[in-house]
Amino acid sequence: MHLGVNIDHIATIRQARGTAYPDPLAAVSICLAAGANSITAHLREDRRHIQDRDIEGLAAIDGLHLNMEMGVTDEMVAICERLKPKACCLVPEKREELTTEGGLDVVGQHSRMAAAVERLSAAGVRVSMFIDPVAEQIRASREIGAAVVELHTGHYANYQGAAQVRELAALADGAKLAADLGLLVHAGHGLTLENTPAICALPEVEELNIGHAIIADAIFKGLHQAVADFRAVMIR
């Protein structure tokens, strides 16, 4: 199982003071040395954390498996076509949200999503759809030619008790359906050291993208240790 480390919130700290530090690019070698396989960064339309120069710098790192998260807009598709990261993950975006609140509506915006997937795939970028574990959304992602679905684990992470058990079952069913349809299955959002093991137990999930909890843990134990601890949980 691959670990993608989302480095957005290193940029969040930098942007809070308008300084040049901390530099998200400086995190790349530390994350990889600690067991990460790839780096994820979300260039939001409002540029609240990752800036254009960050994503350009990441895309220029030789051999780096960069997963660029982005809204489905002409601006972002054009940037991704130009930079050609190894992978991109299309996500829903609302300017007023604190973080991504749910998955894409691939069913409802079929033609817009299909056009973006076609352009990005033609540029050689592997496209992932960030969706809730809903059968119709998984099937629609397959229909429009996406290679990957990233199942949104945010609700699972926020719920407790019976609701969390139900959401985990939905993720398990979604992962199985997606794999049966020939899609690669990733998962992410809101994952912590405590709630990650149950997601690791889903046999179809090949990659986790984790950011907020790793950067939060890094404040107390350092980035290398924070990444290594997630890697250890995944191995266990």
Ligand SMILES: CC(=O)[C@@H](O)[C@H](O)COP(=O)(O)O
């Ligand atoms: C799409 C997703 O699950 C996360 O990568 C998240 O959107 C990161 O960016 P924010 O923390 O700004 O929401």
Ligand SMILES: NCC(=O)COP(=O)(O)O
């Ligand atoms: N796509 C999920 C991601 O990259 C990280 O989300 P989070 O761990 O910051 O919630």
